[in-house]
Amino acid sequence: MNKEEFLDKWLRHAVAKPIIRIVDKHFYWLTPPKLLKQIRKEFGEFFDPCPYPRPEGFNGLEVEWGATNYVNPPFQKVIENGKRIGFSDWIRKALQEQRKGKTSLLVYPQFSWFHLLLTAKAEMRSLGEVKWLAPDGTVKKRSVPIVMFILRGKKLITHKLFERKTMTYAEQSKASEKRGDEHMIYEMMNVSQYEDGSVLECQMMSTYTAAQIASGIVVRCAASPQTTKLVNKDLVRNAKAAIKHGKTKNRAPLVNW
Numbered sequence: 001m002n003k004e005e006f007l008d009k010w011l012r013h014a015v016a017k018p019i020i021r022i023v024d025k026h027f028y029w030l031t032p033p034k035l036l037k038q039i040r041k042e043f044g045e046f047f048d049p050c051p052y053p054r055p056e057g058f059n060g061l062e063v064e065w066g067a068t069n070y071v072n073p074p075f076q077k078v079i080e081n082g083k084r085i086g087f088s089d090w091i092r093k094a095l096q097e098q099r100k101g102k103t104s105l106l107v108y109p110q111f112s113w114f115h116l117l118l119t120a121k122a123e124m125r126s127l128g129e130v131k132w133l134a135p136d137g138t139v140k141k142r143s144v145p146i147v148m149f150i151l152r153g154k155k156l157i158t159h160k161l162f163e164r165k166t167m168t169y170a171e172q173s174k175a176s177e178k179r180g181d182e183h184m185i186y187e188m189m190n191v192s193q194y195e196d197g198s199v200l201e202c203q204m205m206s207t208y209t210a211a212q213i214a215s216g217i218v219v220r221c222a223a224s225p226q227t228t229k230l231v232n233k234d235l236v237r238n239a240k241a242a243i244k245h246g247k248t249k250n251r252a253p254l255v256n257w
Contacts (some may be wrong), residue, residue: 196243
């Protein structure tokens with residue numbers, strides 16, 4: 001048996017018989033109250049098909065869901081009455097409820113790189129099983145379904161703001177009005193903001209949506225506390241304008257040296 005045949009056999013076995021494992025001693029992980037409060041604030045009250053403690057005989061996959069549903073299922077595959085149940089089962093149920101006009105909020109852990117793509121508003125397309133080719137032309141017999149992520153270009157105007165004691169913040173703002181930029185996008189210290197109001201904090205590679213910025217979340221800057229406060233004030237202003245208008249021409253205080 002060559003390497004390709006071995007991998008193909010292993011993959012068929014893995015797909016046919018999913019590995020069920022518990023990575024820690026806790027079977028239930030409950031949603032923090034603070035997060036639940038945020039979810040209720042945005043989506044209102046909801047039905048929980050994965051309640052804790054679970055009532056005797058209750059099966060969230062078999063009951064009728066509500067108009068809005070918050071779904072926090074087990075993160076590992078489990079065996080229920082001899083049947084393997086995984087996240088895909090909850091997705092199929094949510095799709096059934098969606099066709100009835102119902103909204104579902106499903107939570108599930110993903111890798112950091114996926115969150116980076118999601119925050120950057122990457123488009124996702126399912127390519128199904130791709131018949132990959134080896135350098136010698138051999139066609140791979142089987143593969144897991146492939147997703148293609150599409151990151152469309154965002155024009156970013158990058159400028160650097162340097163602290164200078166001889167020029168006040170008001171003077172910097174006035175100087176920026178003389179610029180002819182059509183974009184409000186800018187880079188200040190280690191922070192970049194895009195046309196849609198989203199922000200990238202370059203030092204820690206943290207990303208924030210316009211909604212998060214507008215809510216007042218503080219973005220750390222490589223600057224003094226006073227300058228950080230002023231920078232965040234600009235970020236909030238631009239984010240709110242982007243949410244309201246789709247994009248904004250507001251400009252941060254940019255100065256050519």
